[in-house]
Amino acid sequence: MAQAKKILILVENLPVPLDRRIWMEATTLGDAGYQVSVICPKGKYSAFYEVMQNVRIYRYPLPSLESVLGHFLEYAIALPITFFLTFVVFFKDGFDVIQSANPPDFFFIIGGFFKIFGKKFIFDHHDLMPEICDSRWNGWKHKVAYLPSVWAEKQTFKTADWVIATNESYRQIAIRRGGVNPEKVVVVRSGPEIDKFKPVPVNDSWRNGKEYLVGYLGVMGPNDGMEYLLETINFIVHSLNRTDIHFILIGSGDLQPKLKKICTRFGLDEFVEFTGRLPDQQVKEILSTADLAVAPDPRDPLNDVSTMNKIIEYMALEKALVCFDLREAKVSAGDAAVYAKPNDAQDFALKVIELLEQPEKRKVMASYGRKRFLDSLAWDHQKKHLLRLYQEL
Secondary structure, three states: OOOOOOOEEEOOOOOOOOOOHHHHHHHHHHHHHEEEEEEEEEEOOOOOOOEEEEEEEEOOOOOOOOOOHHHHHHHHHHHHHHHHHHHHHHHHHOEEEEEOOOOHHHOOHHHHHHOOOOOOOEEEEOOOOOHHHHHHOOOOHHHHHHHHHHHHHHHHHOOOOEEEEEHHHHHHHHHOOOOHHHOOOOEEEOOOOOOOOOOOOOHHHHOOOOOEEEEEEOOOOOOOOOHHHHHHHHHHHEEEEOOEEEEEEEEOOHHHHHHHHHHOOOOOOOOOEEEEEOOOOHHHHHHHOOOOEEEEOOOOOHHHHHHOOHHHHHHHHHOOEEEOOHHHHHHHHHHHHEEHHHHHHHHHHHHHHHHHHOOOHHHHHHHHHHHHHHHHHHHHHHHHHHHHHHHHO
């Protein structure tokens, strides 16, 4: 390009570079010659401002609050601070485009304001906020959360010049529910980069002396099905009398303390290991050692149409997996997964045991998943769609 264009990315859900998708987008755009700034929460990072890989990062402190009212308080803090920092970037670095990721869906206010000055607004659609409300709450909590989420989503779609969808289901929602011109919605999936997420040599010490190792990687929040996973493990150990399997659960989240207590109450501490967040090298080593991986996300209005990053990451590391029968899980994994009856922990357990006892089947499934990742799902392929959008914009 003749002159580098300037892009500002807004994200409230996670800081960067912890947010893999945002970080891949930011560095991809930076490598393509754009000047990229990001405004995000501070999280556990120490610096309020720093430059990493030519990306200018502006961070602010933000509490993580889980209740309905807590979410509103969190957003009430994040919106004005983000608005203020947007002005800081506007006068310090400048920008031509604001790209906003959700949740929440309230940054359309910032995007709409700066459209007055000729700036473009792109909505990077990560989560379906109305469906999150449907799957998490009921009664008065649902009413309090649902109506604002529907309104905010509608306004965000209306304000956006372009929409980035994480899969075809989200693209159709933007078109049908959001009224967005189909030509202005592009699918950019969230697969990892080929060179940075590939199998490594196994380390059998992770098996903890057991014959088999089953791995989980991901967030431990309300929609991630971790209670189902613990019920699955409980059935495997205490009903099927299988004490030859070690389960490693990688990641963290608001439910982790509760999950550890459930694990102890079930008498599973000998078989389940919670690692918290780990460096990528350890994650790859554990999952490369694992005999199979699990994705216990239950069927609900959100999960059924959402792409689970963990599934693509398992495929990248050449792992067969077990998950519930979800629409977008099937689109991503295809024959790399065995599908249990939705939200049935016992059937999930039986599928895990069945697959563990068929090493040749696991090998075929794993090879299929790795090839599918290499051929189409890796970020190396997906980033082309992002760059094409910006070229058209």
